[in-house]
Amino acid sequence: MINPSLINDVTIAAIASAAGVGGVGVIRISGSQSFDIAKKITGIKVIKSHKVNLVNFKDKNGNLIDKGLLLAFKCPRSYTGEDVIEFQVHGGPSLLHYLLEETLYRGARIAEPGEFTKRAFLNNKIDLAQAEAVADIINASTYNAVINAASSLNGNFSIKINSLQKKIIDIRMYIEACLDFPDDDIDFIKKGQIEKKLLAIKQEIDELFKVAKKGQIIQDGFQMCLVGKPNVGKSTLINLFSQEDLAIVTDIPGTTRDPVRALINLSGIPIKIVDTAGIRETSDSIEKAGIDKTLEIIQSSSLVLIVLEHEDEIHQYIEHSIFGHDAKIIWVLNKIDLLSQEPYQKEANGYPLISISAKFNRGIQILEKQIIKSLGLENLEGNEQIFSARQRHIEALSDIMIHMNQAFQNFEHPELLAEELLLVQKFMSTVTGEFTADDLLGEIFSRFCIGK
Ligand SMILES: Nc1nc2c(ncn2[C@@H]2O[C@H](COP(=O)(O)OP(=O)(O)OP(=O)(O)O)[C@@H](O)[C@H]2O)c(=O)[nH]1
Ligand SMILES: [Mg+2]
16 A cells, blocks of 8 residues: 555645757646745736646746746646646746746745656556656657557556456455355365466466566667677677677777677667677787676677677587576678678577678678567567566566466465465555555656656
């Protein structure tokens, strides 16, 4: 449950538009004093809610500081659920700061980052997943990320969680009744039915997890690194992906030492590419440090492109098994122009292999398609409804899956089964924020921008 002490009666104000000069600047005020503050600054006697008013803004000395629009939203029909006022004035930073000072002089306090949205959450205007989607839509770096955040904001993620939660509660109630009245007619042997229902729920959770994972990748992007022996063409490839001369390309092996990073947009997915120092035995301590760094980068990457000049290099990677974690791998056989070959794709040692020429820009589209496929993100244009999700949600869904599995293992022990289902329900409610620690709320909202 939301802690009512978190809701306070202080009126808050902030500049809601972006920093810098703009056509229009917005000041937002929320709280019980906001209408009074607006009356004092604009001189109007009666402010009509949900109407736009053309007004003069005056400072405490009675000087006109701008003319603009006043938008009023009487509670509870407002963003925060409180009385909200918005001033739309000319978008000059000095003017906006001056006007903000006036609201503070009239009794408002400056809002903390995300405080408007936090109030919207605390006043039950939106749940936590929706509140997070507000930040996601602001920070979205690609079209797909915007669409997904809008879907979460619209409640699509929360609706799924709520419906699953309801189903779990129903089953729990039934099991608890069996435990409370063991002698009654409630027949726990109906467990065949329960098992069937739980199985259906489990399938829905698996599906939700997959979609959430996609949503998270589209929102946050992921890291993909280019590794391989010196001189195989890693830097040529990052330059091609980023369409910039970011990394130095020479025919001297061991050119790249420090990792080179680029952010690209591949079919609407933000990808952080890292070009690394070529891996080889070396006595040069600087190059060796670069290679150690490469191994670290491999560990933190979701996808590793291993660039090869010859296919027979593959067995060395397999032998040395430097990829001892669950990273996804694509073999990239470069320089096929030297063999006058056309780009092709096949499988090698259980991973996809794409042949390309980075220098002559051949086969790159096939490689891009494989990257998207390796991440399970193909067919994004399909009918599947994706929503933005965060690491926090993925972790909650993982916990939900763990306890769902444990529930299945405890089918013969109704007490334990009920206990596991309670945990499933609890982790579900952390997603929507019904059951969330205050410090977590603080952390989530502090990452918002001011004025939101
Ligand atoms: N013919 C041909 N040459 C290539 C291709 N890609 C890269 N090269 C050449 O191979 C040499 C090495 O390229 P780089 O991109 O610097 O290779 P690297 O893997 O980054 O090398 P290090 O930084 O030393 O590890 C350069 O002379 C490139 O022009 C290709 O597709 N075809
Ligand atoms: Mg290089």
